[in-house]
Amino acid sequence: MVRAESLGDEQRLRRIEALTDSALSRLDAADLFDELLDRVRDLMQVDTVAILLLDVSARQLVATAAKGLEEEVRQGFRVSIGRGFAGRIALTQQPVVIEQVTSDTVVNPVLLQTGVQSLLGVPVIAHGKLVGVLHVGTLTPRRFTPDDVRLLELAADRVSLASRARANTLDQATALALQRSLIPTQLPEVPGLEMAGRYVPGHASGVGGDWYDVFTLPSGWLGVVMGDVSGHGLQSAVVMGRVRSALRAYALVCDDPAETLTLLDRKVVHFEAGSLTTALYMMISPDASTMHISLAGHPQPVLAVPGGPTTMVPAYIDPPLGTGHRQRHTTTVDFPPDAILVSYTDGLVERRNELLDAGIARLMASIPLAPVDAVCQTIMATLDTEHPDDDIALLAIRRLTT
Structure with a gap:
């Protein structure tokens, strides 16, 4: 008879392997974001998942990719560091859990309109510097566990790699356009x-x-x-x-x-x-x-x-x-x-x-x-x-x- 604890360990291992699959590293930045969000939503059994990347000059987080919250990307939602749920994660660079979403705890109207009840978010860090925020949510109340936090942090590491690839691609395209014009x-x-x-x-x-x-x-x-x-x-x-x-x-x-x-x-x-x-x-x-x-x-x-x-x-x-x-x-x-x-x-x-x-x-x-x-x-x-x-x-x- 297999112990339940062993089954739990095996399940967590499979979930981690799904996020660290080497196939992800062969995708370009846009496809990697899309695939990663799908996997996070499936593995964590959540209804929403979103990536907000940091605009350094404006000191704001910008909605960049989302599943279940696509409207915030279409609207170009931005939030200053320190404001609302995502802004607090960016300011403290620590995970934040909200078990009951209210207008006092979030500033993004799309979250309220969608009916998100509980949220978990973690910072996205690259080389010790903030890159953005990754958060997930559910349409029914949920208590997120330390294992959930660790899994989302692992996903945030992948987002960090993708965001750097995206930045490098943009830099390269800009430089090529500039050089060709000169x-x-x-x-x-x-x-x-x-x-x-x-x-x-x-x-x-x-x-x-x-x-x-x-x-x-x-x-x-x-x-x-x-x-x-x-x-x-x-x-x-x-x-x-x-x-x-x-x-x-x-x-x-x-x-x-x-x-x-x-x-x-x-x-x-x-x-x-x-x-x-x-x-x-x-x-x-x-x-x-x-x-x-x-x-x-x-x-x-x-x-x-x-x-x-x-x-x-x-x-x-x-x-x-x-x-x-x-x-x-x-x-x-x-x-x-x-x-x-x-x-x-x-x-x-x-x-x-x-x-x-x-x-x-x-x-x-x-x-x-x-x-x-x-x-x-x-x-x-x-x-x-x-x-x-x-x-x-x-x-x-x-x-x-x-």
Whole structure:
């Protein structure tokens, strides 16, 4: 004869296994919330279950997913920390049980309208910080037990994992949208020049801080930018967007690339503290015969010339942006007819367990004297960019024969 206590232990074990099923971890955030709420409602034999996630800036809990209380999600119900049932759980970060729901114990009108009689809620915690609140309810009076509390806390751990996955997904989508809006999909048509660019992310998120930019200036000169903000993800993409916009603004009031980067450095030091950015800023004359180049910690571009050797442009490399360096340099270089200038970020030439010189030598050897689309295709194929360790930005500019 099997003891009742043993049956109870086995039953609790099965309930816990249902919540920790590895299949849950393979669901995306939205499906995980949905599946988890169904399991909690079934295992705990409750009528309602809801997840409220924390809006940090507003210090409010927001109804995010629910079963039996779908209306509070549709209405976008919010409650401040400290107010009502869920707000008290968030404030104390402790489980709360209400055996008899009244208008004095809850502030959510949907709970009263639905006829919920008893409630149990627990905080959702991630890395020691409040993420939200998970609560269940019944339409008949019920005394929730310590085992009920422990089971709901286990479910809250799953909610924590799902909410982090959801946040990461949102961050990634936002960063991708931002970066795609800042990388030119079409370069300007400039008489006497032919241009093509490539961008390949080197991080799992698909987002980084590399970018290139080309724009015409009121003076008739052409502005060319190649930059690399350290790091990956949304924060790097945001910093990259701000640096890009600031450089464009300074370029309108400065006729010297070194002066432009000096102003940009001051901006990065003051407003992007802790960020490190390398940048190339170049101005090409209206007749396309001359280039003025300033480098802030960025690799020297490569120049391929018909009938001559392919060389690195002998431009002075100043410290990166964000270092407070004030004495920056501009190098003036001729741009011969049919020559091709290749600018890039370090992800194109850097490889693990290999000297940087080897990657640069491969790049210089790979540049054909051909239309710029073919130049980019050849470089990307030759330098094994299918699975890069870092983001890659590449820009090829060819001076056409007049």
